[in-house]
Amino acid sequence: MNVLLWVVAPYVALTVFVLGHVWRYRYDKFGWTTRSSQLYESRLLRIGSPLFHFGILVVLLGHIGGLVIPKSWTEAIGIGEEVYHVVAVTLGTIAGVATLGGLAILVYRRRTVGPVFTATTRNDKLMYAALGLTIALGLAATVMANIVGGGYDYRTTISPWFRSVFYLSPDPSLMAGAPLLFQLHALSALALFAIWPFTRLVHMLTAPIGYLTRPYVVYRSRDTGAPPARRGW
């Protein structure tokens, strides 16, 4: 059972995530969009959307800090467990609440604003369910373990497991002992990754970072395929 949950499932989810994106990019570039609904309504969106997006970006950074960077590294530069824990829990809780609050506003908007609701597909609803569940479980796990409970150092169990998946030597026993909420959070996240390439969430992978460095005016030749002589000015 542990092997199934913590070895098979992650690899299946990751494979679907990667291959799904490759397939979608090749097959459905036209469908690759944010599907913004701002044209219909912007009063609620202007509160909810930045709250959610900036929140989730902090959450993402937090996950990189907690899962990818080994405990020994942070300790090597003098950040003790105590300090790390306080910063992580405080920032994580604030960002988590912002994200969940933003999502709640967005879902409320989606349900109550007529045109936005009409434009919502079943695909969107499934995605919202998976996304909302993952965020709620993650926030709940943080709050239950650290604020209500006595604290849980996931950097000795979950993080090594997470990295072990990428080292291709997964160690399910590390995860088996984690608290139930963390386990559920990880599983729902895997489900989210598996449906990710087939939802509008794909827009995250094309975040327009290149805009910061490209020339303002883009010239392109009608002759598609060949690179333009000059990129612009």
Add this chain to the structure above:
Amino acid sequence: MRVMAQLAMVMNLDKCIGCHTCSVTCKQAWTNRAGVEYVWFNNVETRPGQGYPRTYQDQERWKGGWELNRRGRLRLKAGGRLRKLLTIFANPLMPSIQDYYEPWTYDYDRLFSAPATQDTPVARPRSLISGEPTKITWSANWDDNLAGDPSPDPVLRKVSDQVKLEFERAFMFYLPRICEHCLNPSCVASCPSGAMYKRSEDGIVLVDQDRCRGWRMCVTGCPYKKVYFNHRTGKAEKCTMCYPRVEVGIPTVCSETCVGRLRYLGLILYDADRVAEAASVQDEKDLYEAQRGVMLDPHDPEVIAAARAEGIPDDWLEAARSSPIHKLIFEYGVALPLHPEYRTMPMVWYIPPLSPVVDVLAGTGHDGEDAGNLFGAIDALRIPIGYLAELFTAGDPAPVRGVLQRLAAMRSYMRRLNLGQKADESIATAVGMTGPQIEGMHRLLALAPYAERYVIPKAHAEQGRQLEESATGCSLDYDGGPGMAGPFGEASGLPAPVAVENFHALRQRQEGDEHDLRGRVNLLNWDGKGTPEGLFPKRDQESS
């Protein structure tokens, strides 16, 4: 010098009768689809008026176009790159559907399905956005002929309040608008994904539908609000200058169908290296001259040599030499850009209307075609000139006055010829022209046939394989085959070539009537080609 060619348009506003034929045919050709019901790539607005979308010219509110920063360098009025990315989650400057108008249809079905009653059933309006019954309160041409309330017109507010009432009584004209296909397009500069581009061959500004991610920054970046958001596909769409048509040498749909024949299409050569410099001149009133300065003389041997070096083919250079656009901007000097103060270097230019001045003169019992009267009236009617100057020259009345005087001179000069009198060369010299020049201008403005109004070089045969409309490849050579709908709804999957799409749309339109025709074809929708199923009655079972 880096010579580039640009397909440009000039519209002669004196001849616009506000019939909206250009808008309607454009809509039928390009935006008769779900998701772009509210979109008019071409619209005709009455000036003064609020415009479409409402008050789009108020850049203090919408922040479209460019401005100069403190060091005198160009920057997007809505903020730089970082600011754009930080506001990407909820664009604070995006117009809402109400700023355009909420598109609607009617409950036509009620007319058929209502039970028999005393009263005639009515088809009530229904919003195409929410699907709910709606009240129609605004549309793209709601303020036609000064209907509604033109007073929020941002251009009118720049001309003083005091003259407003008098002005409204005296002055009204139509302004057809399409995408300006600017030399310095702020929509392209605003696009975070780099999906928008200016075609290097002919300068047409397009959106790559495969790379657009729906960040909506182009909608706000364009000061003319001529990039639109398709709310069904989540992608930006805009006027394409009918590129599939102009590539094969025929004019855009709006030009082709214009009743007044007021549109001119042709090439302009310009120096791409000097665009940024010209767009950043300090004084807004110098922008009109600066933009003229960027354009090159296609007769100049030096320019021709440089153009050849850039790979511009000879037939394109020939087309540039006979371009009506170049003549109207330079030789006759009667075309002006729309809102040069946005610093985007627009490439759809306008000949300002003289007819309101003539009308006022005639209305007061004067001879509206006498040169002396006209020249006097142009100066006396400061208000229309002030308004036109706010539209076309960033508020500088001198160029507008010059154009109107040339048009007035042409009227008087040609009237004498028409009445069999001797040509009066002094009328021409009064506006710095010669008699033959005036006759040439008259020919171009009043008589020019199709081939003189539209000088469009074809796209090159050696590039023919890439042209969308050419049929050298097999039209079924693409993933999924004809009529394929992708897994993410009707518009997903690889795009079908235009020709294939047209074929299916046509067949669907002929056969797919909402009401059951019992297997027959609605002949009103039949294009006269082919024999769709049901065109002829089925043969008897026995005989077949």
